[in-house]
Structure formats: C-alpha cells, structure tokens
Amino acid sequence: MSTQTAMTIRAGAGAAALSDPLAAGWDALPASTLPLEPTPLDAQPSAYVRRSWEDRSHGAARQVSVSAATVGERLLVRLRWETAAPVRAPADINQYPDACAVLFPLDGTKAEIDTMGSEEQPVCGWHWRAGSAEAFAVTAQGLGTVERLKGHDLEATGEWSGGAWHVTLAGPLGGSTPPISREAALPIGVAVWTGAGDERAGLKAHTPTWHSLSIGAEE
C-alpha cells in the first residue's frame, strides 16, 4: 500500500532558461532527494519477464534529486540521478536507453503507485527517453496498461554531465493530465530506467510512495 510522504518538493519561480537541465538557475532552487527502490518483480504482468529476471537485479538507480519550477504557466520538473555508464542512444537492437518519468494520480490521491493506478484510480505521467526527441505523455490504469496521449503539450530535455543525468520535463499548469494547480499540492512519483542494465517497461527503479509537490502562488 503506497502512502504519501511528508517530503515536499517546492516549486520556485524560474526563468525560461530552466528548460536547459544544466542551467545554473536550477542550483538556486531547493532540491529534494528521493530514495528509489526496484519495482516488485512478482508484480510484472508477464511470466516470461518474471522468470527471466528472477536471477537478475533491476532498479539500479538508488536515489533521484528532484527540483521544480514554474515558468509562466508551465511546470518544470528537473530530475538528477547518477549513472556511471549512460546509454544516450542505443548502439544496437539489443541495447536499451536510459529513461525517466514522473507520475501523478489523475484523480485524487488514492491511486496505487506500485500498480501504476487502477481502472478506478488511473495515473498519468511524463516520460523521457534518451535518444528520443519526443517526450511522451502517458496514462495508465494498472501495470501493462500505459497509453501514450496524442496532442500533448509536453517537452523534455536530458543532458548527461558529471556522472549524472539531468532531465527537465515541462508541461502546462491548469491542464487535466495531470490536474496541476497552484492551489493544491500534487502527489508525484518518479521512475528511472538504467539502460545498461537492460531495464525497460516495468523493470525500473521507482519511488515506492507518493511525494508531495507544492507549487504556490505566482511570485
């Protein structure tokens, strides 16, 4: 059962330059370090995946630093996590890219983060994948049900520097997927895929509980 933690990520006002994940402005904003855990293998929806990974480890990333900012009517979330061997763009068909995502409950706060929500309590997410110019806006109603949304207004940029990935994910305030407002704190989760470990799909490191993202009034 996932619960919401007391750790709060506070979004500060920033400049447009923050779309660059290495922009110096990010250093001036508060960052929260969230612990990551491997997703439960026994919950993977494919017997093949469960069997193939029972003797392998996944969820290599151990923690992620999260900062957030608003720029006009857009919310920017920056993730930073360390990885010594980045996979920026897979060199072959049997290699997998590094990736990350932030997850939000679509309606209320009761959605299970472990199961990627449910039919009754769906979730939505912003997904970035190294080597892809396209960001993905997704919804899910449980494991294996991720659907990509078309016509979204989402941008993502990733840079690997100093032994760590820095990725900004930016979407509109006032939208419905997720329903972000300045008035109410928003539950948020994070997932990180380590390509060097062949991680993809449900094989990833994630925050096993929701955290809280507060935006506040425009300064």
Added chain:
Amino acid sequence: MSSATANGRHQLAMVFDLNKCLGCHSCTVACKTQWTSAPGMESQWWNVVNTMPGRGTPRDVFSHGGGYDAAGEPIPGVLPSSSEFGQAWAFEQTSVFSSGSGVRKPMHPLENDGTSPSWGPNWDEDLGGGEYPHSYFFYLQQVCANCNKPACLEACPRTAIYKREEDGIVLIDEDRCHGYRFCAEACPYKRVYFNEQRYVAQKCISCFPRLEAGVAPACIRQCPGRIRHIDYLDNEEGHVHKLVNVWKVALPLRPDLGVEPNVFYVPPLLPPPFAENGEFDESRSRAPAEYLQELFGPGADEALATIQQEREKVAAGGESELMDLLISRDWNDLLGPFTENPAELERPPRR
C-alpha cells in the same frame, strides 16, 4: 471447408517440403519486396532460408533461449545483436565504378560502423555437413509459425501481441508496442525483428491482407519449387491436414521448444552414404538420424520411412496419395482456399 477445430477456431498452417526446395530464395525476395522495404526495415527478413546443418539466422539461432521448458515454464532468452542477425550492408561501390585510380578493389559489404560483416542471413550457404563423399545439406525455410503457445505473445507485458480468433495468425499491434523486445527474446526461432526507427517490434504477418482477399502469401505463390502448402489445419480434405495429421510426414521444427508451431516440415530424404565399394549403403542414412530427430522430433524416422515406402510404391508402378499430395501437379492444390490470382483482383486506387 470442413468444420472448425475443437476450440471452435480455424488455425492457419503451412507445410514446407524440404525435399523440393531449390535454395533460390525467391520466397525471401518476394517477402522483402512485399513487406520490408520501408525505412527501418532494411535488415528485416521475415522469411529466411538457411542451409542445414548450419548456424542459421540469426547466428546460432537455437542457442539464444526462448520458448518453454518441459514443465511449461518460459525459458529466458537473449536478443542477438544486429550483426548476428545480419545488418543491411552498404556496398563500397565507389572504388569499383568511379575511383579512377586504376586500383581494382572488389565491391565489399560494410556494416554500419564501416567494418566487414562476420555474419548475415544464410551466411553459411551450402556448407552443410558430413565428410566427402558423404556430404549432405538441405534448405530450411522459416517464417513466423503462428504458434499455438506463442512465447512472444506471452512475454509482452503490454498485450500488444494477439492471436487472431478467425485463423490463429499471431500479429503485433504496433500502436500498442513500446519496443520493449521481450517478444524478440522469447521467440525460440528468433523471428521477431526490432525497427529502430519506429521503435516497434515487427515480424512476418502471414500476408494476412492477401489471405483476406483469397490470395496465398507472397512466399508461397512465388516459390518455383512449389514446396509450400497452406490451408486451415482442420480442413480434412486439405493437403496440410493430410500431410500433418493423416500421413504424419510433416513435422514441427524443434518441438522441444514447447511453442507448438503451425509451420510443419517434410524432412529431407537424403541419398544414403557410399559403401567402401562405391555403391550406396542403403542401410544407413547420410544425415545422422539424431540430427533430424533433434530438428523435427521423434517422428522424423517414421516420416522418412513412410515417404520412402510411398516412393517405392510409385516407382513400382503403383499409386500413392502421399506422393500425389507432395507433387501437387496442379499448383493451385497447394494453396488451400487461397487460390485467387492477385493479378486479376480489383485493386484499390494507389495512394
């Protein structure tokens, strides 16, 4: 058309007669031309023909895992590299046609990184096995086998792969596929490809748009050796049912892999080895029986004995339904219900 199978569904099935294959690759080229010429599909060969004994496509095809063990549990697999499948080579043509240097250099294939390839589809063509003068080889054709227990389908965490109710064809829904490639690992025949440009898995689709128009798949219609039979497995009057279930001379490939494929093979009845006096030694097989059993299961010996017996019957002036089926003097008999001539179909306007 006969009644449906026990579960109320038809199952499309094919029989490939390994005694008739010329190794001409018309099937492969027909498929390539029809389906895999789009960007991102350059290295995809949904139909492959390999010389056996050989290492196959991808290299050492049966060493990468996948399928199910005797207990029905999935066997972990690995996805071979693009070099092991065989990349879409570039050919160094400039020096041949326009170098002007006077230096002769053979046109040489190059991989993506500019190096020379060390493997590709049918790399070990015609090497075969056995020691001269007892050498032997045969050609083995592979397409998606539309398995009864498709490991690719089971492996996909997104249920992006489905088996059609009406004919048992296994298809990938490219709109649902997110390119995770568990399917490609899990297929024991390694018949699933990955399109890096579109980031989706792709494979043989049994030419289902042709089938829906009553036209046999391209690989079957274009086969000059007329080795390929297609029909619903439950059509008791059809070639496929008779060869698989009645005469039991058409066998699944590597049945030990547990996926219950619906492509069946008439095993090769090779000439016997030579005796020391230079005559054929009819008591022995040129291809080790164990090898054919490994490929086609425990029924291989009996299937070969049946074919030999029926051949001898015809040679002695008798008649044999089995030989008539395998010969198929009217080639439309190979095609089951898919005898429409595509040249005579009304075509939709070109887009």
